[in-house]
Amino acid sequence: MKLKEIKELLQAELICxxxxxxxxxxxxxxxxxxxxVLALGKPGMLLITGLTNVHSVRxxxxxxxxxxxxxxxxxxDQEGITLATKKGxxxxxxxxxxxxxxxxxYCSGLKSVKDTGK
Amino acid sequence: MKSGFQNDEKERGxxxxxxIVGGDFHHAGYVSTQIxxxxxxxxxDSAIVRRAAIAAYEAEMNVVMYAHRGIFTLEVTPxxxxxxxxxxxxGIPDIxxxxxxGYSTATxxxxxxxxxxxxxxxxxxxNADRFEITSEVGKGTCLNITIFLNxxxxx
Numbered sequence: 625m626k627l628k629e630i631k632e633l634l635q636a637e638l639i640c641x642x643x644x645x646x647x648x649x650x651x652x653x654x655x656x657x658x659x660x661v662l663a664l665g666k667p668g669m670l671l672i673t674g675l676t677n678v679h680s681v682r683x684x685x686x687x688x689x690x691x692x693x694x695x696x697x698x699x700x701d702q703e704g705i706t707l708a709t710k711k712g713x714x715x716x717x718x719x720x721x722x723x724x725x726x727x728x729x730y731c732s733g734l735k736s737v738k739d740t741g742k
Numbered sequence: 743m744k745s746g747f748q749n750d751e752k753e754r755g756x757x758x759x760x761x762i763v764g765g766d767f768h769h770a771g772y773v774s775t776q777i778x779x780x781x782x783x784x785x786x787d788s789a790i791v792r793r794a795a796i797a798a799y800e801a802e803m804n805v806v807m808y809a810h811r812g813i814f815t816l817e818v819t820p821x822x823x824x825x826x827x828x829x830x831x832x833g834i835p836d837i838x839x840x841x842x843x844g845y846s847t848a849t850x851x852x853x854x855x856x857x858x859x860x861x862x863x864x865x866x867x868x869n870a871d872r873f874e875i876t877s878e879v880g881k882g883t884c885l886n887i888t889i890f891l892n893x894x895x896x897x
Contacts, residue, residue, distance in 0.1 A: 659859035662796055663868075675856045682771035683856070686778065686795045688788075 625649055625734050627691055627714060630670065633728050634718040636693060640705050641714025649690050653737045654726050658683040665689060666737040672725055678704045685711045695722040755819035756784070762805045762812040764831060767855050770806040773814050774799040777825075784818060786891060793869040794823050794889050800862040801827045801885050807852050808832060809882060822871075825887040834877040841867070841875075 628645040631638060638645070654672035655661050658679050661671060665687035672693045673680050681704045684692050692708070694700060694717045700708070708715050718725055730736070758780070760773040778795040782788075798814075805812035809831025817824040834840045841863050848858020867873045872888035 656856060657853075657859045658856035659861040659865075661856075662800060663861045663865045667792060677855060678768075679771060679856050682775060683799070686771070686774060686792075686799045688792055 625729075625732065627670075627716075629732075630691075630693065630729065630734070631716055633732055634693060634716070634720055634725055636716040636718040639694075639699065639715040639717055640709050641691070641712070644691065644712065644714040647690050647714070649734070651735045651737045651739065652726070652729055653689075654722055662687060664737055669737050670729075670734070672722060672729075674698055674722060676700045676704065678707060680704065681707045681711070681713060681715075684708075684713050689713065691716065693718055693725060695720060695725050755817060756780070758816045760814040760816070762802055762809075762814055762829075764806060764808070764810040764812070764829070766806060767851075770803055770855075771799055774802045777814075777816055780816070781818070781823065786818075786823070790823070790889060790891060794825075797866045797869040797887050797889070798825055800866045801825060801887065803857050804862055804883075804885075805829045805831075807848065807857060812882075820891065822891055823889045825885070827885040827887070828882065829884075830882045833879040833881055833883055834875075835879050837875055837877060 627647045627649055649670045651666055652670040652672055653665050656673055656675045661683050667688040669689050670691050671684050671689045674695050676698045691714045697719045699717050762773055774795055777798045781791045781794055809829035812829035815826040839845050843864045844860040846858050846860030852858035870887045871890045874886040877883040
């Protein structure tokens with residue numbers, strides 16, 4: 625699924641990373657706990673989170689996530705946006721709750737990180 | 743923060759030291775991000791770089807969360823990546839317990855930052871080829887993490 629489809633499905637706003645909208649994303653992981661993301665995350669995944677501090681972006685960079693969607697209309701701070709821009713990680717925000725965002729994407733065919741053999 | 747390459751670089755490979763300040767959540771992860779960049783620049787296999795970066799990040803966060811200060815030494819030879827993470831802090835009274843997934847003594851502040859789920863040490867072990875931990879209560883903890891460059895870890 626392309627990032628631009630994820631953006632449309634979640635009626636999300638792109639915060640940064642306009643040139644990454646054609647990026648293909650196959651899996652997703654949702655958590656506010658970066659410890660869990662570090663333990664479960666897979667390269668190339670979408671990170672869905674409500675954690676808006678710079679650690680969401682640092683963690684995404686470390687595990688090589690391709691994009692971050694912030695739920696409940698949350699937005700990262702400027703430091704997070706700056707780091708994401710530098711690292712080439714597009715950031716989006718949706719008004720959906722985390723449960724809703726996950727449900728929409730899962731029903732549209734975006735798999736869990738658990739479903740990959742990577 | 744960087745100490746620069748050591749004189750014996752050619753013989754021992756790359757050696758670089760980084761300091762970590764305990765309680766500095768704002769800069770937490772900064773060292774690991776730099777280490778990941780260094781490993782990528784060295785042309786190391788991307789799957790190995792990713793495993794090393796995860797182990798480095800977890801180790802760095804442990805120092806930030808639980809210690810007063812720490813020194814993170816990165817050593818890279820043609821055979822392996824080695825992280826030596828030595829901190830001055832409260833130490834770990836029961837290492838066996840700390841190695842269990844889900845066991846955590848994290849404060850609410852740590853959890854608000856997205857950490858302290860009790861996954862750190864087990865996750866370092868999972869991503870390392872060799873992992874040794876020693877600790878003395880009231881003095882500090884030392885992590886010795888090795889990742890081999892010429893063999894693939896099965897996960």
